[in-house]
Amino acid sequence: MRAAVYQSAGEVVVEDVPDAALREPTDAIVRVVRACICGSDLWAYRGIIDRPPGSRLGHEFIGVVEQVGDDIRTVRAGDFVVAPFQWSDNTCPACRDGIQTRCEHGGTFGAPGTEGGQGEAVRVPEADGTLVVVPVSGSGPHGVDPALYPSLLALSDVAATGLHGAVLSGASEGSTVAVIGDGAVGLCAVLGATKVLGAEQVILMSRHPDRAAIGKEFGATDIVPERGEEGIERVRELTGGLGVRHVVEAVGTPDAWDMAIGMTRAGGRIGAVGVPHTTPQLGIFTPFRQHLTLSFGVAPVRHYLPDLLGRVLADGYDPGRVFDLSLPLERVDEGYSAMSERRSIKTMLEP
Ligand SMILES: [Zn+2]
Numbered sequence: 001m002r003a004a005v006y007q008s009a010g011e012v013v014v015e016d017v018p019d020a021a022l023r024e025p026t027d028a029i030v031r032v033v034r035a036c037i038c039g040s041d042l043w044a045y046r047g048i049i050d051r052p053p054g055s056r057l058g059h060e061f062i063g064v065v066e067q068v069g070d071d072i073r074t075v076r077a078g079d080f081v082v083a084p085f086q087w088s089d090n091t092c093p094a095c096r097d098g099i100q101t102r103c104e105h106g107g108t109f110g111a112p113g114t115e116g117g118q119g120e121a122v123r124v125p126e127a128d129g130t131l132v133v134v135p136v137s138g139s140g141p142h143g144v145d146p147a148l149y150p151s152l153l154a155l156s157d158v159a160a161t162g163l164h165g166a167v168l169s170g171a172s173e174g175s176t177v178a179v180i181g182d183g184a185v186g187l188c189a190v191l192g193a194t195k196v197l198g199a200e201q202v203i204l205m206s207r208h209p210d211r212a213a214i215g216k217e218f219g220a221t222d223i224v225p226e227r228g229e230e231g232i233e234r235v236r237e238l239t240g241g242l243g244v245r246h247v248v249e250a251v252g253t254p255d256a257w258d259m260a261i262g263m264t265r266a267g268g269r270i271g272a273v274g275v276p277h278t279t280p281q282l283g284i285f286t287p288f289r290q291h292l293t294l295s296f297g298v299a300p301v302r303h304y305l306p307d308l309l310g311r312v313l314a315d316g317y318d319p320g321r322v323f324d325l326s327l328p329l330e331r332v333d334e335g336y337s338a339m340s341e342r343r344s345i346k347t348m349l350e351p
Contacts (some may be wrong), residue, residue, distance in 0.1 A: 001019050001119060001120040001121055001292060002015070002017070002019070002119060002120050002329060003056055003116060003118060003119025003329075004056070004057045004058060004116065004118035004119060004329065004332045005017065005055070005056060005057065006044060006051050006052075006056075009044065009047030010045060010046075012057060012331075012332055013332075014330050017056065017119065019121065020115060020119075020121035020123045020141045021123065022067060022068075024125065025069040025070040025071040026067060026069055026125065027067070027124060027125055027127055028066075028069065028075055028124045028127030029066045029067075029068075029070045029121055029122070029124070029321075030063040030064065030065055030068045030081060030121060030122050030131070031063050031064050031065075031120070031121050032062075032063040032121060033061075033064060033080075033149065033350075033351075034062050034063075034150075034153050034348055034350060035058050035117045035118045035153075035321070035329070035349045035351070036058075036061075036347060036348045037332070037335045037339055037346065037347045037349070038060055038158070038184075038346075039183045039185065040334070041110075042144075043096065043277055044226065044229070045055040045340055045347070047339060048277060048278065049277055056114065056115055056118075056119065057116045057117075058110045058117035058118030058239055058325035058349075059085035059108055059111075059116065059156075059157065060085055060109075060117055060140050060153060060158075061123070061153070061156060062082050062083070062134075062149065062152050063081060063083075063121075064078065064081070065081055065127075065260070066078050067119065068271065071128075072127050072292050073128055073150075074128045074133070075131050075133055076171065078334075079133045079134075080133065080323055081131040081132060081134065082131070082134060082153075082156055082305060082309065083117070083122070083131055084100070084156060084157070084160070084305055085108060085109055085117075085156055085280040085301055086101050086103070086106050086107060086298070086301070086302075087103075087125045087126045087127075087130040088100035088106040088126060089103055089106070089126045090130070091129060095128075098300055099300050099303075100129075100298070100300040100301070100302040101298040102121055103129075105126055106126070107125065109142050115155075117123065118329065118332060119351065120329070120351045129302075132306060133291060133304075134309065135313070137313065138340070144285060148312060148313070148320075149320070149348075150321070150322075150323045150348060151260070151317065151319050151320030152312060152320070153320065153323075154184070154319035154320050154322060154323070155245075155308050155309060155312065155319070157299075158184040158188045158303065158346070159188045159192070159317075160188075160298035160299055160300075161185050161187065161188065162184075162187065162188025162189035162190070162191065162192050162273070163192030163193075163304055164249040164297075164299035164300070164304065165189045165192075165273040166179075166192045166196075166273070167190050168235050168296065169246040169247055169248050169269050169270060169271030169295070170198055170245070170269040171193045171199045171248075172198065173197070173199075174198065174199070175198075175199040175201075175205070175245065175246050176199070176202075176203070176239060176245060176246065177201070177202045177244065177247070178202075178203040178244040178247045178248070178263055179203070179204050179215075179248045179250060180205045180250060181205070181248075181249070181250030181256065181269075181274060182204060182205065182206035182207075182208055182211040182212065182248065183211075183250065183251075183345065184345055185250045185273060186204070186205075186206075186215075186248070186250035186251075187214050187215055187218055187247040187322055188311075188322065189250055189322075190218040191317075191318075192218070193246075193248070194219030194220075195219060195314065195317060196311070199219075200221075201238075202220045202222070203220070203221070203223075203224055203235055203238055203239075204220040204222070204224070205209065205224050205225075205227070205235075205259070206223055206224070206225060207225040207227070211343070211345060214243040214321055215343045217260075217321065224238075226232055226271070227255070227259065228255065228259065230278055232259060234253075236263065242266075243262075243266075243268065244263055244264060245264075245266065245267035245269065246271070247270045248270075248272075248273070249274050249296075250272075250273055251274035252272075252275045252278065253274070253279065254278060254279050257279055260272070261290075261292065262286075263322065263344055266290045266291055266292075267290075267291045267292075268293070269293040269294075269295060270290060270292060270294050270295065271296070272294065272295070272304065273297075276296075299337060321338065322346045323345075323346050323348045325338055325344040325346075325348070326347070326350065326351075327348070327349055327350070327351055329350060329351045332349060335349060339341075
């Protein structure tokens with residue numbers, strides 16, 4: 001089968017790899033219908049973090065179950081499924097606490113040494129606890145309307161990760177929220193804050209008109225293009241000089257953290273889902289003085305998936321709007337360069 005393989009910074013190729021095959025009775029094999037490239041895939045592509053040459057890529061995919069192991073009870077061949085970006089048994093203490101991304105039997109698709117989603121098929125460990133079945137709803141080659149593919153695919157990571165940031169920020173009905181980061185996760189934080197949690201005012205920090213436009217569609221009430229101190233000042237002006245009670249940090253860099261801490265109102269809360277690869281140290285004196293609550297972690301997508309799936313199928317919840325480029329898997333390298341050069345917000349791949 002064909003799959004995307006990392007070679008070195010700036011070089012991703014598609015090559016022949018061994019076919020996905022069952023290894024454990026708790027596995028399933030999923031034939032990929034759509035996959036995509038994540039902002040977090042770019043850390044290695046840009047040479048910011050190391051990644052072993054030859055490793056498989058991708059952690060977001062939707063597809064059709066092809067084969068299941070003997071212990072599998074909840075999915076069967078032919079089911080159309082969404083996979084969260086990490087697998088989990090969904091039964092251990094961490095999973096029962098709603099932190100499936102700390103599952104004792106968990107792991108990440110596309111992490112070095114595992115199979116990735118950017119390929120024709122994937123072996124899914126702990127398939128019963130991991131995969132969420134999309135009910136057959138009529139048209140389309142797999143009983144699912146292809147017009148829903150982008151939003152279903154977004155559920156594998158960004159839609160739930162953005163929502164998680166908003167949840168961690170403590171946003172609720174009527175809240176004012178600021179979102180730092182106008183990538184797919186930040187945009188999905190806007191969508192989650194408004195449509196799921198009922199936030200009233202959402203300030204999106206964005207200097208890219210195309211991203212800001214989607215942010216507005218998703219419910220952002222204010223767009224702030226300024227960054228750093230100017231950005232903080234602008235957010236204060238929009239919030240009566242006090243700053244914001246709920247801030248979502250969806251970037252992970254020191255600059256983004258400085259802005260988050262600077263714009264949060266005394267007693268407020270920061271929900272951070274940006275992977276802090278470049279934030280080895282965080283100054284805690286200001287958060288201490290300002291009585292801030294800092295809340296962060298790798299989003300437990302599986303926890304949010306059933307609810308978000310219902311919203312996509314029934315309520316027109318449309319996080320798939322973040323996809324603005326679609327390519328065949330064989331042209332995955334164009335997707336990486338387009339996202340790295342910010343010509344694409346998020347790129348979908350079709351095997
Ligand atoms: Zn678990």
